[in-house]
Amino acid sequence: MAFQELWQLRAAFALSLSEMYGKEVPAYNTLVDVSTKVNEEFMAKEGAEAERLGSIERVTAERHGAIRVGSPTEMAQVARVFAAFGMYPVGFYDLRDASKSSVPVVSTAFRPVDADELAKNPFRVFTSMLAADDPRFFDEDLQARLQDFITQRTLFPQELLALADKAAEQGGLDDAEAAHLLELATAAFKLSDDPVDHAWYRELENISAVAADIGGVSSTHINHLTPRVLDIDELYRQMEELGIKMIDEVQGPPAWEGPDILLRQTSFRALSEERIFKFENGTVGPGTLRVRFGEVEQRGIALTPAGRILYDQMLAETDRRLAESGGIRTDVAREVWRERLPNTERGLAEQGLAFFTYHLAEGAQAAAAEQAAGAETSVWDLVDAGHVVAEPIVYEDFLPRSAAGIFQSNLTGEGSRDDAQAGTDYDITVMEQIVGRPVHDPNELYAAQQQASLDALSEALKATVT
Template identity: 40%
Template sequence: MSSEQLSSNQDFISSDAIRHSFSLAMSKMYQTEVPLYTDLMELVAEVNEEVLAQQPEIAEQLKNTGEIDRLSMERHGAIRLGTAAELAMMRRLFAIMGMQPVGYYDLAPAGVPVHSTAFRAIDTVSLNNSPFRVFTSLLRLDLIGDEMLRQQAQAALDARNIFTDGVVKLIETYEQQGGLTKEQGEQFVEQALETFRWHEQSPIAKDIYEQLAGQHQLIADVVGFKGPHINHLTPRTLDIDAVQQGMHSRGIPPKAIIEGPPRRNCPILLRQTSFKALVEPVSFKGADGQYQSGQHTARFGEIEQRGVALTPKGRALYDQLLSEAREKLGGTANENNAQQYYQLLSESFAAFPDDYKTLHDEQLAYFHYQPNQADSAPLTGLDVSTSNLQQLIEQDVIRIEPIVYEDFLPVSAAGIFQSNLHSDIASSYEGQSNQQEFEQALGASVHDELALYAQRQDESLQACLASLQQVA
C-alpha cells in the first residue's frame, strides 16, 4: 500500500511520517551510543551551509528538484542479519514505513560474505518527504569454511529473537487493517528501535567469537550479538572532500580513501567515506553463566555525497573506468597509496563527460524535465512533443535537472566494510551470486533500481510536456 493511500484514510498515519519519525529516533539513539557521530553531523552541516552560500547554482538545483528541504535529514543506515526468517520479518517491518527492497548486491566477490538489498521509498514525493534508507545484508553462512563453526554459528542465530513481541504484533495489525493509527505509529517506532539498539553483552562464548572473527570479522559481528545493531548512520554532504579534510582537523579519524568516483563538477552516483570504527568493550557469556570481558569493532560514522543516477550505458562506462584505475594501482587502495589512487582515478574518469548537457545527450544519466518558463509567447509555433525534446532543451523551453542516485555501489560498500573491519587485504569468496536465493529468503522480489530511475524520468517528461502544451 502506498503512502498516499494510507494518508487518505484519516484514521491512519502516513508511512512517510512513520519513516521520518523512525529516522529521527534512530539518529538520536545512535548519537547517544556513538557521540563522535554528533561531531560528524555538525561538521557536515557546516560544510553544507558553506557550499550553499558560495555556490548558489547548487542551491538552485536542489530547490528545483525538491531536495533542499531534505538535505539536512538525509540519512542511511546499515544492518546485517543472520537468517532468512530475520530478513523476511525485516521486510514486513520496513513495509510499514513505505520502504521497499531495491537492488541486489553481492559483496562476496569483494571479500565480504553477505548479499544485500536497500530498503527505501521509491517515488519522488515520498523520497523528498523522507529519504531514509537502510542497506540490509544477509550473512552467507555457506561461505564459512569450517563446518563445525558453521553449525555453531547457525545454532547461535537460531537461538535469538531480534524482534520484540510488541513490534511483531504491530506488524500483524498493520497488515490486517491496512495501516496504523497515530498512536500505533508512535508505539511502532518505539518498539522497532529496540531491534537496532546496541547490546554490549554477547550471548556466545569468547572463544567462539574469536573463531568466527578468524573467519571474518563481519561474521562475528552478525552472530555474536543479540540483534543487528545499526552499524552506521550517514548524513549527506555537498562536498565530501571538505568533510574529509575537516575530520582530520577536528581529530575525527577518517578512513584513508573516499570510495566511488573522483571529484567532479557534475557529481555522479555516490562517493562515501567514514570515520574509523570504534573499538568497544563487550562481554561474552561463559559456560558457567558468568561474563568474560573482551572488545568488538563494528560501528562507525559514514558520510555520503550523492550525484546523478546513471543509465545502464553510464553504469557500464563507470564500471569500466573504475576497473581500469584499480587495475593500474595493482593492489588495494589504502593510506600508503591514496594520492596515487586518486591520480589514476582522475586520469581514467577523464573519459566520462563532466557536464549535465552531455550526460543527457549521450544518455549516460537520468534527469528530471521541467518547464523553464511560463510565458506562452516563446512557445508559439514550437512542436511541444517528445520527438522535439532536444530542440526544446536547446531553446531553454525545458530545463533538465539531475535525478539523484538513491542506491548503493557494491565495490564502495565493500571498501567501507573492509576498512572499518581493519582489513585492507584484497580477497574474495568463491560461490555464485544468488539473487533468487536471496529473494526467496526475503519473501519478495527486489525492485530494479535502473527501471525506477527510467520511470521517474519518463513521468517527469510527460508532466513537463503536458504543462507546456497547456501554456501553448
C-alpha cells in the same frame, strides 16, 4: 486521534534511530554537526546551484543506516518491519566478490521508491544477510553451529511484526500505535548488553569480523548511520582537522570539475565499545569490541546502464594505471574521468549516460507547444530554447565496490576464504524469495521516472517529446 502516514513514521523512525545512535556513538554527533556546517557553508558559497541535487531540508535530514542479519527468516522479518515505514527492497548486492577483499554477505537496500516519497523523507537502510551456507567461508560443522545459533535467537518480537504489518496494510497508524511501533522498532536495533560468548565470537572472527558481528551476538544493531554532505572533500578536511582519523580514501568517483555522479563515501573507525562477555573460564565481565563506524556520503546523478558500464570501465582503467605506474588513486581517477566522461549534464544526457526529469519552464507552455508541434521533438531542443528545464535524478542507491571497501577498511584482520570451494548462488531472484516480495531494479525506477516526465511533457504540449 491523529493518523500517521508511512512517510511520517519513516521520518520519525530515522530521527529516533539517530537519537539512539548519537548516544551510543558520540563521534556520530560530531559527524552530523560537521556535515551540517559544511552544508551551510556550501549553500552560502554556491547559492541556488547547491540545491541542484536535493533541497537543503531534504539533504540535512537525510540518513542511511546499515544493519546486518543472519538468515533468510530474519531478512523476511526485517522486510516486514521496513514496510511499515514505506521502505521497500531495491537492488541486489553480492559483497562476496565485490573486490578482492570479500565479505560473506548479500545485501539489498530498503528505501522509498516513489520520487515524492523520497522527497518527503529518503531514509534508507543497507541491509546485509550473512551467507551462512557459503562453504568458501564456513565448513560444514561451523555452518551447522552458526545456523543453529541464529535460529535460536529472536531479533524482532511478534508484537513488533504484527504492528508493522498493520501499519503497512493500513498505510499508517494512529498516534498511540505509531509511538509503540517506533519504540519497538528502535529497540530492535539498539546495541544489546546481553553477554557475548567470547570463544564463539572469536572463532567466527577468525573467518570474518562481519560474520562475528552478525552471528556471534544475540541481536542486531545499527552498524552506522550516514549523513549526506554537499562537499565530501571539505568534510574530510574538517574532520581530520578535528583529529578524527578518516580512512585513506574517499570511495567511489573522484572529485573533479564535471557533474557529480553516483555516490562518494568515506568513513572513520568508531572507538571500541564496552560489551559484556562470557569468557572461556566461565566468568562474565566487560570487554571491548570495535565494529561500528562513522560514514558520510555525497550523492550525485544516477547513471543509466550505459553510464554504469562506462563507470566500471573507468574504475578498471584507474586500477590498471595504478598497477602499472603507481600514483594516488583520486589523481589517477580524475585523469581518467577527464578523458572519458562528459563534463556537463548536457553531455551526459546526450550520450544517454545519466537520468534526468524534464519540466516546462515557467510561462513557456505556448512557446514550447509551438516548437513541438508536428514532428517528434527532442527534449534537449526544448531545453536549448529555454522552454524546458532538465533536472538530474539523484542516485538513491549504493555501490557494491564502495560498500565492500567501507566494510573492509573498518575491519580488523583479513579473515579467510577457501576459493577451492564453489560459493552458494544468490541473486536478485533468490533475494525476492527470501524477502517474499519484489526487489526493485534501481535502473527501472530511474528510467520510469524519466519516462514519466517525458510523457507528461508530451501530454501538456499535445506533441511527441522524446
